[in-house]
Amino acid sequence: MIEFRVETTSGIAPYRQIAEQVRHGLRLGILDVGDQLPTVKEVVAMVAINPNTVSKAYRELELEGLVEGRAGIGTFVTRTLAGPSLAAHGELRRTLLAWLESARRAGLDDASIDALVEHAFHDARQDGVA
Amino acid sequence: MTDAIEATGLGKRYGRRWALRNTSLRVPEGRVVGLVGSNGAGKTTLLHLSVGLLDPSEGHITVLGDRPGSGARQLARVGFVAQDAPLYNRMSVNEHFRMGVRLNPHWDATVEVDLHDRLDLDPRQRAGALSGGQRAQLALALAIGKRPELLVLDEPVASLDPLARREFMQSLMSLAADGLSVVLSSHLLSDIERVCDYVIVLAHGEVRLAGDVDALLAEHRVLTGPRRDPLRLPAGQTIIRERHTDRQSTVVVRTTGEVLDPSWTVSELGLEELVLAYMESATTPTTRLRSVGSPP
Amino acid sequence: MTWLAWRQFRLQALIAASAAVGVLIALAASRNHLADIYSATGTHELTGVYVWLRLLGTVLIGVPAAIGAFWGAPLVAAEIEAHTNQLAWTQSVTRRRWLGTKLAITALVAAVTVGLFTAAFTRWAAPIDALGNRVGTANFGQRGIVPIGYALFALALGALLGLVIRRTLPSIAATVVVFIAVRMAFQQLVRPRLIAPVEMSTPTFDHGSLGGWILSTRTVDVNGRMIDGFENEIATICKITRATPDYERAIDACARGLGVHDITRMHPPDHFWTLQYYEFGIFVALAAALAAASFHIIRRSPA
Numbered sequence: 070m071i072e073f074r075v076e077t078t079s080g081i082a083p084y085r086q087i088a089e090q091v092r093h094g095l096r097l098g099i100l101d102v103g104d105q106l107p108t109v110k111e112v113v114a115m116v117a118i119n120p121n122t123v124s125k126a127y128r129e130l131e132l133e134g135l136v137e138g139r140a141g142i143g144t145f146v147t148r149t150l151a152g153p154s155l156a157a158h159g160e161l162r163r164t165l166l167a168w169l170e171s172a173r174r175a176g177l178d179d180a181s182i183d184a185l186v187e188h189a190f191h192d193a194r195q196d197g198v199a
Numbered sequence: 200m201t202d203a204i205e206a207t208g209l210g211k212r213y214g215r216r217w218a219l220r221n222t223s224l225r226v227p228e229g230r231v232v233g234l235v236g237s238n239g240a241g242k243t244t245l246l247h248l249s250v251g252l253l254d255p256s257e258g259h260i261t262v263l264g265d266r267p268g269s270g271a272r273q274l275a276r277v278g279f280v281a282q283d284a285p286l287y288n289r290m291s292v293n294e295h296f297r298m299g300v301r302l303n304p305h306w307d308a309t310v311e312v313d314l315h316d317r318l319d320l321d322p323r324q325r326a327g328a329l330s331g332g333q334r335a336q337l338a339l340a341l342a343i344g345k346r347p348e349l350l351v352l353d354e355p356v357a358s359l360d361p362l363a364r365r366e367f368m369q370s371l372m373s374l375a376a377d378g379l380s381v382v383l384s385s386h387l388l389s390d391i392e393r394v395c396d397y398v399i400v401l402a403h404g405e406v407r408l409a410g411d412v413d414a415l416l417a418e419h420r421v422l423t424g425p426r427r428d429p430l431r432l433p434a435g436q437t438i439i440r441e442r443h444t445d446r447q448s449t450v451v452v453r454t455t456g457e458v459l460d461p462s463w464t465v466s467e468l469g470l471e472e473l474v475l476a477y478m479e480s481a482t483t484p485t486t487r488l489r490s491v492g493s494p495p
Numbered sequence: 496m497t498w499l500a501w502r503q504f505r506l507q508a509l510i511a512a513s514a515a516v517g518v519l520i521a522l523a524a525s526r527n528h529l530a531d532i533y534s535a536t537g538t539h540e541l542t543g544v545y546v547w548l549r550l551l552g553t554v555l556i557g558v559p560a561a562i563g564a565f566w567g568a569p570l571v572a573a574e575i576e577a578h579t580n581q582l583a584w585t586q587s588v589t590r591r592r593w594l595g596t597k598l599a600i601t602a603l604v605a606a607v608t609v610g611l612f613t614a615a616f617t618r619w620a621a622p623i624d625a626l627g628n629r630v631g632t633a634n635f636g637q638r639g640i641v642p643i644g645y646a647l648f649a650l651a652l653g654a655l656l657g658l659v660i661r662r663t664l665p666s667i668a669a670t671v672v673v674f675i676a677v678r679m680a681f682q683q684l685v686r687p688r689l690i691a692p693v694e695m696s697t698p699t700f701d702h703g704s705l706g707g708w709i710l711s712t713r714t715v716d717v718n719g720r721m722i723d724g725f726e727n728e729i730a731t732i733c734k735i736t737r738a739t740p741d742y743e744r745a746i747d748a749c750a751r752g753l754g755v756h757d758i759t760r761m762h763p764p765d766h767f768w769t770l771q772y773y774e775f776g777i778f779v780a781l782a783a784a785l786a787a788a789s790f791h792i793i794r795r796s797p798a
Contacts, residue, residue: 114373
């Protein structure tokens with residue numbers, strides 16, 4: 070079961086936060102095809118947000134073909150975003166952790182690491198790598 | 200479908216002072232409505248009018264299709280938690296539920312069990328000895344025990360600590376998920392943003408803005424650009440609030456279409472910012488509100 | 496609603512009932528002894544504990560005012576002050592039923608306790624009254640059934656003032672002031688006219704008791720003309736001076752000889768129950784009118 074968090078100070082509409090967290094779960098394999106998403110009532114009791122917001126997030130995911138609402142039962146995952154790349158996650162994660170370790174040793178704090186990653190990401194995108 | 204609340208030309212006067220004027224509203228059923236405004240803007244007056252604790256000085260209000268407080272049947276359809284959750288301090292928690300059973304024909308006994316499950320209260324404890332959070336929860340349980348179709352709450356979380364506030368909102372949203380219409384007033388815009396899908400902004404006893412939150416956000420934009428004073432905007436764009444520094448102008452507009460002027464940086468705004476823009480526009484005379492109303 | 500009204504009122508009801516029972520026991524225990532003293536001595540001078548017990552009558556005059564002040568005035572005002580009316584008035588019960596039930600229960604307890612107190616005191620004081628005067632203003636309000644009427648009136652008055660003034664303490668003060676004013680005005684202006692008084696001819700300078708409520712006395716001569724400064728006139732005619740031995744008796748004899756006598760307008764003791772019924776009825780009617788006014792006002796009263 071996926072746990073939602075909603076942050077109102079983030080400036081991102083709550084329904085988008087919910088939808089994004091589901092996509093995130095699908096990407097990381099936390100959610101798989103056939104899994105049931107928490108019901109609207111469960112979500113609002115968990116994070117205290119408007120029920121229509123949850124419905125709206127689920128509707129958006131449904132339009133994207135990621136989930137399917139079954140009347141009277143609930144909402145189920147129909148497609149995953151993890152794909153074949155999921156198998157590579159473990160190895161990539163390990164090298165990334167090793168890299169973070171070396172960055173720390175080099176004296177970078179969290180903000181500097183963030184900035185560096187952001188910068189590299191940006192350059193890579195411009196070079197057409199990412 | 201009948202509206203949860205419908206008001207036309209509604210006004211309430213205390214002596215010579217108008218606490219609320221020219222209020223026309225239609226709030227559909229099944230919504231969680233946030234009522235916001237500064238102190239003295241008329242929030243409590245509007246809520247009291249909608250539960251029949253006050254009578255209008257002018258105009259009309261109907262709640263679920265009937266005049267508020269017009270009889271025992273109408274009273275049974277609307278649950279209310281007044282500001283600071285008044286309870287009988289010398290009566291125990293238990294006795295409050297007995298009162299609920301005696302005074303309401305469709306009483307739901309599960310609210311009592313549910314409250315004890317969640318809060319671990321001593322049923323013999325006097326209401327006067329409860330914490331603010333416990334009082335609010337007990338008052339809410341009493342209001343929903345009558346199985347209302349509409350729940351009206353006046354600043355329900357104002358006196359609660361963050362944890363109690365979260366628990367209260369969780370209970371409330373579970374109810375909303377079951378289809379209960381809710382109207383609540385609050386100063387806490389972050390709470391409103393979280394739980395409400397419909398918002399009403401009051402200032403100086405008048406409605407400045409009312410409507411579906413998503414629809415309202417879709418029609419408003421913040422424009423930032425080089426200073427322009429006086430400011431002229433194309434038809435279809437209404438200035439809600441403008442601010443000028445010596446170099447820059449920042450304008451909140453309500454617009455029917457896209458903003459095409461390339462000299463503006465256009466961005467969306469959140470509910471909190473939107474509400475503040477309307478509240479401010481009502482206080483600063485130089486940035487007077489030029490158009491008010493709810494979307495069609 | 497009965498449950499809530501009783502729950503809110505039961506403590507006061509219990510206190511009132513205990514007080515009434517205490518009074519009942521004290522009066523019952525001393526009643527026979529009091530009757531013995533009276534039949535033995537034929538005096539109406541009381542001593543010791545009886546002086547204190549007789550003060551219960553004075554207390555009885557204050558009880559209705561206290562009921563108005565402490566039960567009536569807070570009935571609505573205390574709820575408005577604590578905002579609990581906002582809780583009560585949004586339950587599935589109309590405000591009229593809410594007020595009606597609260598008033599009815601309080602009125603019932605007030606009527607029963609005051610009724611018991613008064614009945615006990617009336618019986619206890621019967622030997623005193625047999626020699627004295629229960630129609631007079633000092634005793635009338637402590638006997639019979641009028642105290643019940645006063646209590647109901649004070650209660651309805653307090654409730655109405657509380658509803659209008661909306662604050663407990665000022666309502667209590669207003670209730671006491673208005674209650675005393677109405678009670679006094681009624682005693683001075685209305686009660687004497689409820690039924691026609693009796694006119695009696697009595698010897699002038701008769702210092703004995705008539706046993707009734709004397710409204711007025713005028714001295715007339717043999718032709719029925721009112722006379723003024725008669726004592727000096729009579730003294731001159733009969734040549735009586737202050738130095739005359741047995742001055743008072745001499746004056747009396749002289750007046751009788753001249754045909755001078757007093758005409759006294761009064762309510763004799765046998766008017767007691769008729770006056771009681773009328774006054775009780777009027778105060779109950781006033782209470783009903785005040786309660787009706789409260790029912791009318793509460794419908795539109797702001798919370």
